[in-house]
Amino acid sequence: MGCTHSSNVDLTRDVCLHHFDLHRVIGKGSFGKVRVVQHKRSKAAYALKYVNKQQCLKQKAVANVVRERQLLEEVRHPFLVNLRYAFQDEENCFFVLDLMLGGDLRYHLTTKGCFPERVVRFWIAEVSCGLAFLHRERIVHRDLKPDNILLDAAGHAHITDFNVATYYTPRRGHTSVTGTVAYMAPEMLHSARYGYQWQVDWWALGVIAHELLWMKRPFDGTNVEKITQRILNDPIVVPPCVNVNMRPISMEGCHALLDRNPRTRLGCGNVQTSLEEVRRHAWFASLDWCALQAKEHPPPFVPDPNEFNFDLGLEMDEYMLAERKPGSKRHTPIDMEKLSPEQRKLLVEFTPFDFERPARRTHFTQNSPATAYYPTHHIVAGAPLSQTTTFVGVSKDPSPASSATSSYSGSVRSSSDTRYIHS
Ligand SMILES: Nc1ncnc2c1ncn2[C@@H]1O[C@H](COP(=O)(O)OP(=O)(O)OP(=O)(O)O)[C@@H](O)[C@H]1O
Numbered sequence: 001m002g003c004t005h006s007s008n009v010d011l012t013r014d015v016c017l018h019h020f021d022l023h024r025v026i027g028k029g030s031f032g033k034v035r036v037v038q039h040k041r042s043k044a045a046y047a048l049k050y051v052n053k054q055q056c057l058k059q060k061a062v063a064n065v066v067r068e069r070q071l072l073e074e075v076r077h078p079f080l081v082n083l084r085y086a087f088q089d090e091e092n093c094f095f096v097l098d099l100m101l102g103g104d105l106r107y108h109l110t111t112k113g114c115f116p117e118r119v120v121r122f123w124i125a126e127v128s129c130g131l132a133f134l135h136r137e138r139i140v141h142r143d144l145k146p147d148n149i150l151l152d153a154a155g156h157a158h159i160t161d162f163n164v165a166t167y168y169t170p171r172r173g174h175t176s177v178t179g180t181v182a183y184m185a186p187e188m189l190h191s192a193r194y195g196y197q198w199q200v201d202w203w204a205l206g207v208i209a210h211e212l213l214w215m216k217r218p219f220d221g222t223n224v225e226k227i228t229q230r231i232l233n234d235p236i237v238v239p240p241c242v243n244v245n246m247r248p249i250s251m252e253g254c255h256a257l258l259d260r261n262p263r264t265r266l267g268c269g270n271v272q273t274s275l276e277e278v279r280r281h282a283w284f285a286s287l288d289w290c291a292l293q294a295k296e297h298p299p300p301f302v303p304d305p306n307e308f309n310f311d312l313g314l315e316m317d318e319y320m321l322a323e324r325k326p327g328s329k330r331h332t333p334i335d336m337e338k339l340s341p342e343q344r345k346l347l348v349e350f351t352p353f354d355f356e357r358p359a360r361r362t363h364f365t366q367n368s369p370a371t372a373y374y375p376t377h378h379i380v381a382g383a384p385l386s387q388t389t390t391f392v393g394v395s396k397d398p399s400p401a402s403s404a405t406s407s408y409s410g411s412v413r414s415s416s417d418t419r420y421i422h423s
């Protein structure tokens, strides 16, 4: 069921959509879908996430998409979903990512219910490795939740979705309220007063651990205001134990992450030694951390290889709504002078990336060629693009709460996942 662009494609040239055969839909993003693809030359399978430019412009999320692309180029780690290629066409921006055939933790939570403690502990430990790495790289993820933790076919956990991730500086805290309300740390909700930093991700990990163990978030509610009030004020509600073999130490682990004070929260003592701190906690002490960090610890939950670990409704959508596949729109020349500043920003700053080519183009201004990163034969009027090429990797984070909100749709998504996108 691959796509039909196979003939007459020069696979030695810069990567583009025609270098891949498109297969089934496995995910839905805020601005597009995620599909399995196969690289025509290497035959390697990847996940293709595409972001519709029109939707992205409409939701004022250009800066986020550009930053997601730039951050992904800078990081590589065994417990992250790593970027392999990036490119764009007239209609979409594309991320080609490591393929995680085991599905996301939201899917497993919804279809299988809560998980045994040893499984949750293993996932939290693997995600901690990825998180500690990001923080050492001065990146705060800001949208950690079960939807954004993906399992590979063997059952290892990986962090994905860097759409609202940003750099932090130790000197100045961020102030924008960004991410998904139910997973937001109290200091983010209070951010106008104090600002926040990387510690917010450890709080989100505590919410995830709680949800995976008890199938219930510690602070929940039917609307944003109620959830916010509970995060800020209420004691943690421990549900009647549905997991019969639950040890009290797992609850202590959750509570240590869900410490309202970011200075005493588990993992938050020092950014360089976060992982050590987590390793020393009694909940994790008996794990073989050397094997775990080397990805040699056998995962206690292996996704069924005969199962499609994704929401089947996504494929149904595609057939029912007869949606076009990406790349099927006819190309028309672009007149640079008619583009809005945001359109130009996306065109210029969503640069191509190919992990096989050592001379990577970087987003640092001093290295950026003053040309659009788009096949030049599609550009008719060349305005001086260098004026629009700016370094946006380090967010100054000037804006208050964003105006754009969206919620997930689809059968396995939770309706209270109200998400704020900072642009
Ligand atoms: N590399 C991948 N392998 C397998 N499935 C993936 C992969 N990337 C994404 N998915 C699936 O697609 C879903 C949506 O992807 P993602 O989280 O990146 O989009 P999103 O939440 O809309 O992000 P964004 O805010 O960037 O639009 C994930 O929850 C997951 O189920």
Ligand SMILES: [Mg+2]
Pocket (backbone or CB within 6 Å): 147, 148, 161
């Ligand atoms: Mg996501």
